[in-house]
Amino acid sequence: QVQVVESGGGTVQVGDSLTLSCVVSGRTFSTYGLGWFRRAPGKEREYVATVNWSGGRTTYSDSVKGRFTISRDNAKKTVFLQMNSLKPEDTGIYYCAVDLTGYGTTIKDRYRGWGQGTQVTVSS
Secondary structure: OOOEEEEOOEEEEOOOOEEEEEEEOOOOHHHOEEEEEEEOOOOOEEEEEEEOOOOOOEEEOOOOOOOEEEEEEHHHOEEEEEEOOOOHHHOEEEEEEEEOOOOOOOOHHHOEOOOOOEEEEEEO
């Protein structure tokens, strides 16, 4: 059974940076694809970024491309989301989850191990 714990959220100003972390339990972390998703107030959870098992393939939603970077540290069983040039529309609860196929799909329904999320608030 896979479980995740997200951390690193907070309240920041427009243009600031923030790095989220997600520690993943499970015996075979190095085979997992990993994804970050977010839920803005009043909206459904949406895809933000994914990374495949090797770290060699990453994807980003159009809204964060060029500002956010997803990365992974297999030794620490952790996936990161570096967020730069934050905007008010980045506000929401950020979740990470696991794609057991290792591919790093952008389809959120294929992910497992959803955590409680970490709140990011960007104030103008």
